[in-house]
Amino acid sequence: MSWRSFALRAAALLLLVLFITAPQLFAFAFKPLTINDAPAIYNQGSLLALTLSHLRIVFLATLASTVLAVGLGIFVTRASGSEFLPLSRSLVNIGQTFPPIAVLAIAVPLVGFGEKPTFIALFLYGLLPIFENTLTGLTEVSPQTLEAAKGMGMNPRQRLLQVELPLAFPVILAGIRLSVIISLGTATIGSTVAAKGLGEVIIAGLQSNNVAFVLQGGLVVALLAVLIHDGLGLAERMAARRLGRHLDEVS
């Protein structure tokens, strides 16, 4: 990583932390956007608390999706589950045409308002990219490597844990990253169903016609997403480099 890009990232992170812990410092910048002496900085809750609960639900949902999706991915790539491989592939394709908001909307009548429908939507939608990438990662392990592992007397469990999963790891990580980014966005919309999160700031701004709220909510969510995306991307590239592969910078 070059000095310049490191400094840029550090500055963005610092700015974000400073803003959510002491937003009043930035009131001057948002003041011109308000009308009728409306508050310039979101005043119905602490930005820090909202950020933390936003991150908490994304983290928990992603954790749950990862466990299930990787488990399913492993199952359908074993001999015993191969029967379900083509079906699960097409299900993933179909599932991805569902907009996350639709999943969220349908969950509300089933479980009521609050964190629950958001968690369900995040969890369900988060499964898809992780499952897809687990499949890709596991099926792309070179047959030679597997042949060698088998020839040296590794049992199926050892092959999975010591060879297949470590090799698929960067690809699975890419799936998790995608899932986290989608979840961050969906969790923002989750505020419309009363989940605690940064979406609240934007929604409050839209309802009270306060552009300053909308903008600061948008900026915090955007900065958060970009930094997390970048951080996970870095981890992924490090994992891939160990394997001598170079992931496309953009993907």
Add this chain to the structure above:
Amino acid sequence: MIEIEHLTKRYGATTVVDDVSLRVEDGTIAVVVGTSGAGKSTLLRMINRLVEPSAGRVLIDGEDTMAIPEDELRHRIGYVIQGYGLFPHRTVAENIATVPRLLGWDKRRIAARVEELLDLFQLDPAEFAGKFPHELSGGQQQRVGVARALAAKPALLLMDEPFGALDPVIRSKAQVDLLAIQRRLGTTIVLVTHDMNEAFQLGDRIAVMDQARLLQYDTPAQLLTHPAEAFVEQLVGTAERPFRLLSLLHVQAALEPGGAEGEPIRITDSLRDALSRLIWAGREALPVVDASGALVGRVSVKGILAHGRSVA
């Protein structure tokens, strides 16, 4: 000793290995040659049960391989494939340590073994132990692949086209090195290749396969002078025959008493090399010396040519 008895593999109606029997003595190299699709790899993979035989059996030192649990059997047999299948996520040292770790050796013993093998394969442990496979050249990867297969000191090593991915110059060096290591460790090797030169250079005995059948299993000299079928004769190459035969013999075999003028030839050189030196020097005969450099006799063009005929 490996005894293969009536080994057969059928997939549905097609038979890919048809009733093959052969025996490999301890400490020797048996090379299986044939065109692609002849069933050589399947034969090899039935020895460590990567392919389960349809009929027949394999005995290792008299023990039926079917009586040994698969994984345990494979821990005891080294296996090298074309492209080596090194684990890209593990360092050279970790790759070599694979089977010892599966066997639960203690750390110190593994470390000592890895270092020993790296030395044996002329890879400086300080430099190479921590490298990842993608940081190695093709030749280095090949050596790591063989070292990994030898890590748990297997008495038997199976090799499937182990030099297939190397370019010609590195390949012949790798073949010489393998031969030297095999002679030193006394490992029994079964090697599959489609390269006839490789077979003649490495094989104590050569098995020729075609269309699932074993046509002939014999010493290289016998294969040249008494080919069992037209296909064997064609495969060993009629034009190359005398030279192949000569390269199997040492100067010792054609040693004549007396002396000659010119640059001396070593008694351990092959007759083929001696002949080429004679032609190049434009002489009828050259002096022969032993390892210490003492003159032991002479070798002549006529004497050599007598060994290159079909009825030697």
Add this chain to the structure above:
Amino acid sequence: MAILIGVALFASPFVIYRANRIVAGEGRMLFDALPPSGAFAVAAVALGVALCGALIRTPLIRLAAASVGLCVIFPAVGWSAGFVAPAGNTFARVSPSLGFWLLALAFALIAADALTRLRLGPWARLAALAAAVGAIALLLLSGAWTDLSLLKEYANRQDTFWREARQHLWLAFGSMMAACLVGLPLGVLAHRVRAVRTGILQVLSIVQTIPSIALFGILIAPLGYLAAQVPLLAALGIRGIGAAPAFIALLLYSLLPVVANTVTGLNQVPTAVTDAARGMGLSVRQRLWQVELPLALPVILAGIRIVLVQNLGLATVAALIGGGGFGTFVFQGIGQTAIDLVLLGAIPTVALSFAAAIVLDAIIDLTRRGSS
């Protein structure tokens, strides 16, 4: 699968009956939801499909069985609505319930599995889609579903529905076209000039990372400012909230797939081919139009497929900032806890994305066939 169907038939309510659209409903099991003969018929067909799914391996037969199943339960749920609701009661609502959805899911899974195994060609897939669309249109037009709650919601807001539908399509397709107009030249440029490539792709991938509402929110401020300063823009309907920021946000999201896939597609053109074209004396422009773009077309179309499916979904969120579209019903429905209203917005969105994905996949297959 058979267990799923069994649970659906005998352990879960087939429809939900509610006295009006807001109150909590009560489930009706299959045998309470239909006259006995009808219930027996549905159960028999469903069990038949379950048996087929469990015993028969031939994909074509499984597909046929699943289709029959779907063709039975879809009209059945409409019939049930008429049967359950007291005659003449306009407030009562009947909607499909767990049992129906599980049956539909099970049949759809069997059908999807069979379709995957059949490996249909592009034309066959398009035909299957057309058949499904035709069947649904027939159900809607025939009035078989008129008594269902969903259709009642529709009947109440017929005008709004089609207005929002037009808006939704305009947002999704309009932004996609705009993205192509901007993105294709940008992609060609990025392919030619390395320095441009990394810069553009990095910026676009950062944009892609920003969650949709956040981007809408970020755009509201500058657009509002512009509209206030430049009367012409305001006259064109560009305001801080509304469709303008949604359109622009969708356009920005669409650029990455279009540009990235254009670059990838052009990169994949074999050097031998471009060399040969140059050797035959084609100019730079001729090479681009006659050789490179046609060869890159499948990859570019794959980018457009991503854009379209993504935009059709994201356009739903536009309703939050007053941008209209099917999201209007979704968010209204959430606000009123009226599930049928949510579905009125969600189902067309999902159906559209699904159809768009199938159509574009088929087109991609067809162009690929032509170029290889």
